[in-house]
Amino acid sequence: MNKLIEYVQNNLPYDIFSDKDIAQSIPQKSNDSRYSLIKRALKNNDILKLKRGLYCLTRKYQKHPLDNFSISQIVYGPSYVSMESALSYYGLIPEGVFITTCVSMNRSMTFKTDIGDFIYHRVPQDQLYADVKQVMSENSLFYIASPWKSLCDYVYVHKANWASIDPLENSLRIDTEILPVLSKEEFCQLMENYHSKRITKFIKGIMKDLKI
Structure with a gap:
């Protein structure tokens, strides 16, 4: 077994780690020695590179199976899972989603890795985590937008000119009857968090169709 794997398993609490974590765990080794360990582990497929300076153990060495939603929070943040990934998580869209879609207030980024x-x-808003919940289990921790916030993010990112509930059924094939029901106050709070004309138009159209 690569020495690096032993260091990670014995000294770090998580299966995801950075160059800084390795430097703190094995300070007795030089930068060149640590780089050689990482390079060898990558070559042997013992670890996977998530982005520059960030890695994870491959499945055979993981203490607990990693899920992409949890990984997404570490790769780039602050952020939360939203849009297609969140809608699929809630069972609102029929298609499987193989890309993890997230929202941040930092600049838009894409990371292509061996695990997905x-x-x-980037979606500007007053409070990033408004209408976002934390999902935590023994093996994972991530933040995910509510169904309606996910839809607002979708409208903003895709510049959708929606003013009714029909596009949810026709474009996204959402069964709108299973969407959670919000009060007028809750819809207004969601709308005001964005300051977006598109989202305002969308939510006002939804409220009209739902007779709220």
Whole structure:
């Protein structure tokens, strides 16, 4: 077994680690020695590169299976899972989603890795984590937008000119009857968090169709 794997398993609490983590775990080794360990582990497929300076153990060495939603929070942040990934998580869209779609207030970024692609869209808003919940289990931790916030993010990113509930059914094939029901106050709070004309038009159209 590569020495690096032993160091990670014995000294670090997580299966995802950075160059800085390795430097702190094995300070007795030089930068060149640590780089050689990482390079050898990558070549032997013992670790995977998530982005520059960030890695994870491959499945055979992981203490617990890693999920892409949890990984997305570490790769780039602050951010939360949203749009197609969140809608699929809630069972609202029929298609499987193989790219993890996230939202951040930092600049948009895309990371292509061996464990999947992660796309981060910049969506300006007053409070990033408004209408976002934390999902935590023994093996994972991530933040995910509510269904309606995910739809607002979708409208903003894709510049959708939606003013009714029909596009949700026709374009996204969402069964709108299973969408959560919000009060007028909740819809207004969601709308005001964005300051976006597109989102305002969308939510006002939804409220009209739902007779709220």
